[in-house]
Amino acid sequence: LQQSGLFGPNVPQKEDSEYGQQGSPADENVVHDSFSQLIAEQSQNEGLSDAIELQHLQGNPDDKGRDNVAYLSPSENRDRWSSATLKILSSMPSRTIGRSRGAIISQYYNRTTELRRRTQKRASIKDFSRSARPSIRGYGVEVDTTDSAEKKQERLVKNLQDLSAVDRMRMLKEMPLNLSEKKDLRRLTLEMTKRTRSSSNLPCCSYLKFQIILALRHSWYSCLSFLHSLQLWQMPLKRVSGRFGSGVLSYFLFLKTLLFFNVFLFLVLGSFLVFPQAVYLPELPESRTPFTGLELLTGGGYFSNTLLYYGYYSNHTLPNCPKNNSTRPECDSRSLSYNMPLAYFFTIGLSFFITCIILVYSMSKSFGQSFRIDKSNGMLAMKVFCSWDFKVIKRSSVKLLSENICTQLKELLGDTHHRLVSNTILDKLIKLLIHGLSWTLCLGATAGCVAGIYCFSDYMHKKVRLSGDPGLLKEASLLALPVLVSFINLMLPILFQLTAWMEKYNSPSLRTFVSLSRNLILKVSVLGVLCFHWLKRVAGSANDDKTFKCWESFVGQDLYRFLVIDFIFSLLDTLFGELLWRLFSDKVLKRNRRPGFDIAKNVLDLIYGQTLAWYRPCCLGLLFTPLLPAVQILKLLLLFYIKMSSVMMNCQAPSRPYRVSQMTTIFITLLCFPSFLGSSVCVTYTMWRLPSSGSCDPFRGNKTMIQAGKQRIAELVDENRSLSFLADAHTYLVENPLFLFVGAAIFLWIVIYFQSQVVDGQRKIIALLQEQIENEGEDKKFLITRLQSVHERKRTPARNLPSQVSLWIAERRAC
């Protein structure tokens, strides 16, 4: 574009130097003159007057034998292009890259060159000639249109050979060529590599390194394929996505993720805590209640002296050998000792931190994918290009998807019209009133239920304390609180849905957000009041009553009960709720459509269940019930199959659009923030402040758990002087949690500020680049019209010369 081409081979050199002397293109007249001077010169050379600038060609009726024309753009000025121009247009690089093999090869040749160049030293900028286009300065754009296909391929192969093996494979995979061509490229590259390698003597260490890398890569592949072969639930997930699309699939994928989290936790806890304790069983007290079926529900009774609960774990170094008893086989001096309390403390802490890191990482990754830097309002093009879900297979679902897309497109198109519809003051007021009313209703209902739970838990607590020995009825009455909480969790969302029906929202995503936030407020407040109940009341009454002697186990049992009852209620809801609704809508309402699967509500339920098992009281849960992840795993497995069959039988594909990645980001954020943050606060409170009960945990004999850790570390330091830094670190970091939190908060704030500055800068660059591309487009149009006019000139030689000259003069005057 700089020198060659359009103006003919005999471009005088002074064009460039003229421009260079005259300096900035802001001086428009100067530039304009130099170009037209050039045109004038050329017209003298060729004997034609090329003095016509951008001009729309009029239809020339006396021009017979006109070529086939085609319309280039639907704009009002119909520019007609002749077929020669069309031929040139169709071989423009921006168009051939979409379809021609040679163009793809040259594009990838440029990329590999760039990749190589990144590892080599950059050429200094003064080596490049000045040009009128500063944008391509320094980019060594090579003119490749004259090279043949073989030559291009040769150069690409040479470049590929110089790359590292990993880069080469990645490049080959990413090339959009068909497989046979890729195989040829690979073969040629390997041959060339063999040739060059045999000719040069590689030092032996790099050869060894090469072999090691190859072996590692091979083992990595086999590891990956092994993991893939273990794929859980692949067929059911495919059936769901085939019928319902990506939205519903995301719910099941979320469930699968939670399952893997729980499996990981279970493995960690199991191997460090449960297994050693299970091997060295402590002595059982004589008064052990027999196993009745109710224990599965209440978690008490028989289960209270098993591995399930915290109170069972010994507080000594295992094996627990009293000094005078040498009959137990494992009490030899040769057997390994295992410090149970320390193991407990560190294992819980470790799993806590690893979960935190995994969650924050997945949240940031998901957020990064769904965050759009470019704030332009282009929804329509995106909808048309990206909304077809190729996973949907079933014919009826495909039809539904088409209807869905059609509705969305019509809505978006009609949006521009509807915005003009006037909203009178009265309408706005009424709308505001309705919104206010429904919010009051929802919040009031939530507050009422929370107060109810508070009072009822108080009442149950007193009742439990006052009653006598544990009996079957007493155990069963402990189930009352969980039943109430689950019932509230079931009924209130239905109320929320009813109120949402009477409201009218501008956009479906606003509706989803409002319903999500209402459900969230409900669940958070319920969990909050339960936490208060456990941590303050139950733990606080430890000294008063012998039932709560081992309050940690009691809380653990309570959590177990909540988990089980919650599961039973969601089972009932799925089986009966959805089934009944479907029967109702089929028989009574006689609608052809089945109910849609409410993804948001179901995911929120999953998160709530997970919170019970993990977070909030959770790390409390982990603290108090190490086998809780195992229970959660069983629950999730059962839930998967039940939900799957229910969805298949009763629901249909969602009729409203569902933005998968945005919602997934929100759910992971919800899993991380209220749940995890809340739980860390609770755990901190538990470990630092609460006195542990005297009788039944691994930290027996210490005031709080944190002091146990301190004591252990002091012991370690006594034994080993070099570990004294550990004691200091412990004092600073652990004793002063405020310091930790404040420091972390400041660090995070700095990182966020930095990133937001980067994003701002990138937005500015995008705007600049868009402007530049528009200008390039203008240039292209200019050049094409010039080309067309030259072609026209050649076909109608010098017929209208005087009129064209006068036209030119008139135009110059008008400018």
Place this chain on the structure above:
Amino acid sequence: MGTTASQLAKDSLSEYQELTFLTKQEILLAHRRFTELLDRDERNHPNPRVPMEVILTLPELKSNPFKTRICQVFSTSEDKDGSLTFEDFLDLLSAFSDSATLEIKSHYAFRIFDFDDDGTLDCGDLEKLVNCLTGETEDTRLSSEEMRQLINNILDESDIDKDGTVNLSEFQHVISRSPDFVSSFKIVL
């Protein structure tokens, strides 16, 4: 070099693993499904080619409105009849797989949507695309007025250099703004 009889040679398997985004299990499954589509006598052929009508009987493609375009884009036959060999089939699955990059997916999506194969999406292509999306039935089609408005809006939003068509870079620019594209442009056997 194609597939021999009903077994996939070990070095071909590792070569396919290196050159495509598919794992070993996926390649073997693809091979099995492909051989099921062949007749008895075609199975002994060194590099069998399956005609388009047979490929379109696969349940994963049967109801897809873009099925003919998909076959045409990935076909390497000289007659442009949409028939696929096993390697074409692997190309198809690789582009639609889980681990394919956004760039490959957007490249092939562009070629699938380019109904007249001229390297850009002009008005005719866009109109055919919208008709495929909205379906066959009369009540879901857009009226011509709406279609015209839609195409104008699309070109306003995505045609950066204002030449009246959407070329590959502009298409990729639009796609990069949508985080759901990668998960919806998937076909799994």
